[in-house]
Amino acid sequence: MPTLSSNETSSQGRTYSTNDTVDAVVIGTGAGGAPLLARLAQAGLRVVALEAGPEKNPKTDYATDERAQNFLFWNDERLSAGQDPLAFGSNNSGTGVGGSTLHFTAYTPRAQPDDLRLQTEFGVAADWPVDFNEDIVPYYNEIEQFLGVSGPASYPWGPARTQSYPLPPLPLNGAAQLMQRGCADLGIRTSPAANAALSGRYFQPGVGWREACTNRGFCQAGCSIGAKASMDVTYLALARAHGAEIRPDSFVTSFDRDTQGRITTVIYIRDGQTYRQPCKAVFLCAGAVETPRLLLLNGLANSSGQVGRNLMAHTGLQIWGEFDEDVRPYKGIPGGLISEDMHRPFSNKSADFAGGYLLQSIGVMPVTYVKQRVRGTGLWGQALHDAMSRYNHVAGINILGDCLPYDHNYLELSDEKDVRGLPKPRVYFTNGENEKQMNAHADRIMREIWAAAGAKNVWAFPRSAHVIGTCRMGHSPDDSVVDANGRSFDVPNLYISDNSTFPSALSVNPALTIMALSLRTADKFLQQAG
Numbered sequence: 001m002p003t004l005s006s007n008e009t010s011s012q013g014r015t016y017s018t019n020d021t022v023d024a025v026v027i028g029t030g031a032g033g034a035p036l037l038a039r040l041a042q043a044g045l046r047v048v049a050l051e052a053g054p055e056k057n058p059k060t061d062y063a064t065d066e067r068a069q070n071f072l073f074w075n076d077e078r079l080s081a082g083q084d085p086l087a088f089g090s091n092n093s094g095t096g097v098g099g100s101t102l103h104f105t106a107y108t109p110r111a112q113p114d115d116l117r118l119q120t121e122f123g124v125a126a127d128w129p130v131d132f133n134e135d136i137v138p139y140y141n142e143i144e145q146f147l148g149v150s151g152p153a154s155y156p157w158g159p160a161r162t163q164s165y166p167l168p169p170l171p172l173n174g175a176a177q178l179m180q181r182g183c184a185d186l187g188i189r190t191s192p193a194a195n196a197a198l199s200g201r202y203f204q205p206g207v208g209w210r211e212a213c214t215n216r217g218f219c220q221a222g223c224s225i226g227a228k229a230s231m232d233v234t235y236l237a238l239a240r241a242h243g244a245e246i247r248p249d250s251f252v253t254s255f256d257r258d259t260q261g262r263i264t265t266v267i268y269i270r271d272g273q274t275y276r277q278p279c280k281a282v283f284l285c286a287g288a289v290e291t292p293r294l295l296l297l298n299g300l301a302n303s304s305g306q307v308g309r310n311l312m313a314h315t316g317l318q319i320w321g322e323f324d325e326d327v328r329p330y331k332g333i334p335g336g337l338i339s340e341d342m343h344r345p346f347s348n349k350s351a352d353f354a355g356g357y358l359l360q361s362i363g364v365m366p367v368t369y370v371k372q373r374v375r376g377t378g379l380w381g382q383a384l385h386d387a388m389s390r391y392n393h394v395a396g397i398n399i400l401g402d403c404l405p406y407d408h409n410y411l412e413l414s415d416e417k418d419v420r421g422l423p424k425p426r427v428y429f430t431n432g433e434n435e436k437q438m439n440a441h442a443d444r445i446m447r448e449i450w451a452a453a454g455a456k457n458v459w460a461f462p463r464s465a466h467v468i469g470t471c472r473m474g475h476s477p478d479d480s481v482v483d484a485n486g487r488s489f490d491v492p493n494l495y496i497s498d499n500s501t502f503p504s505a506l507s508v509n510p511a512l513t514i515m516a517l518s519l520r521t522a523d524k525f526l527q528q529a530g
């Protein structure tokens with residue numbers, strides 16, 4: 001068995017030996033793993049992060065080429081089943097030191113309090129076991145300041161803010177200006193969106209000064225200048241500055257446990273070799289597909305039978321149109337404008353669906369656009385060529401809406417093996433009546449907006465985004481995998497922090513809330529450890 005030795009003066013920060021028993025191992029370095037890694041390191045704990053993906057230097061290793069940046073996505077095959085099979089790869093999740101934030105679009109809206117209470121409000125899904133004002137808002141405040149979120153001075157929806165965004169909003173790109181025009185015509189309120197990308201230079205603890213966004217519109221292919229607050233240039237840099245070690249290319253496969261059921265060692269593969277890292281606690285932050293997969297592979301933390309169940313994916317219909325104006329959809333921060341007027345679109349209880357959705361303008365790069373054009377409309381040959389010749393005149397709006405958990409949507413291990421000889425995950429997804437009604441409502445609203453803005457050749461791209469909920473948190477081990485602090489009901493030194501713990505999908509983009517729960521889990525762990 002190969003071993004790694006410790007080193008206190010490595011250029012990559014401190015390193016630990018695989019003969020040391022570290023205080024905690026964090027598996028995965030995305031939105032769920034990175035903030036808590038930093039928090040634990042700041043508290044003086046000896047922490048090692050194991051990350052399946054590579055470590056890249058955005059300044060030297062990123063290309064201004066969508067296809068060359070494909071390494072940012074989790075491209076291992078996942079089997080997709082059900083009547084509305086989910087698209088994986090670039091539609092779903094990332095890999096590398098920074099996880100999916102390396103390619104995320106940087107939208108960081110806050111959830112609203114009623115997002116956490118769908119069961120109370122509508123009698124569906126599950127309420128969250130945490131209090132919005134006490135358990136979430138303080139972390140939103142902290143994270144927005146730390147990341148340098150750019151956002152509006154006043155925001156028309158949700159509770160009054162106790163703290164302003166640290167930076168003013170980024171400029172509206174072509175799609176945002178057109179959506180603003182269409183919404184104004186229809187009386188739908190809009191606002192510049194909150195984005196975790198810098199509208200001005202910003203000092204980042206652990207990093208130094210980060211440069212302002214240059215409006216390259218390349219967020220989904222990675223930000224080469226560090227203006228976007230992906231985890232590599234924010235929480236992971238802070239974690240390293242406080243002594244955390246991050247091991248890239250390290251794929252965790254299994255665990256050793258003691259007679260009390262506590263995890264004693266995390267076992268992982270790096271460069272074809274198997275390593276073992278002894279530890280006192282484990283934070284599993286591998287995302288809503290790999291986290292349940294790893295637990296199912298090891299028969300771990302599943303006395304509730306809920307690992308892999310309650311799978312949700314945001315309802316994410318897009319409506320595209322062509323305009324006489326020169327839109328240049330590749331320019332500017334992709335998500336410039338937002339409306340939450342459809343958060344609860346019905347003024348009485350006779351709603352067509354439970355929950356709600358937000359509307360966002362979308363910029364798009366050419367390879368992404370052509371793939372969606374083919375999948376959404378089936379265009380090919382000359383017709384596709386003609387459509388693409390109008391690329392500079394296209395603009396899109398999408399929704400992000402609640403999705404309910406159903407028995408028929410879940411993740412399981414298949415009989416097919418991946419390159420490591422491990423069973424591939426199979427994910428079942430079929431929209432229920434709630435999602436169909438929400439899509440129909442949103443389809444009508446977005447087409448009206450684009451008609452008011454002067455769009456031609458309008459077309460729809462039905463989609464679902466972000467896998468959520470596969471290890472949900474709750475009050476009881478009967479129906480949940482972890483408690484309100486992210487701690488496993490079954491394995492006392494195992495915590496989960498990622499998209500998988502959400503009890504309901506939220507009608508907003510998830511990353512800010514994942515980070516909030518991540519810091520909260522770290523704080524609860526530190527309090528309990530004394």
Ligand SMILES: Cc1cc2nc3c(=O)[nH]c(=O)nc-3n(C[C@H](O)[C@H](O)[C@H](O)COP(=O)(O)OP(=O)(O)OC[C@H]3O[C@@H](n4cnc5c(N)ncnc54)[C@H](O)[C@@H]3O)c2cc1C
Nearest residue numbers: 028030032052099100105106107252290498499509510511
């Ligand atoms: C194109 C796109 C755009 C998006 N834009 C936005 C947006 O604008 N705003 C927003 O809020 N959300 C956005 N999202 C969603 C958001 O990025 C994710 O929901 C969020 O980052 C997920 O965080 P996570 O911690 O759950 O998982 P991840 O960030 O995916 O982190 C999981 C990490 O674990 C690693 N890992 C997995 N298995 C193992 C293993 N066995 N061993 C070791 N490491 C492992 C992975 O390599 C990965 O780095 C977007 C998603 C996509 C696909």
Ligand code: SF4
Nearest residue numbers: 213214216217219223
């Ligand atoms: S628009 Fe460009 S510079 Fe700005 S955050 Fe996105 S990738 Fe970075």
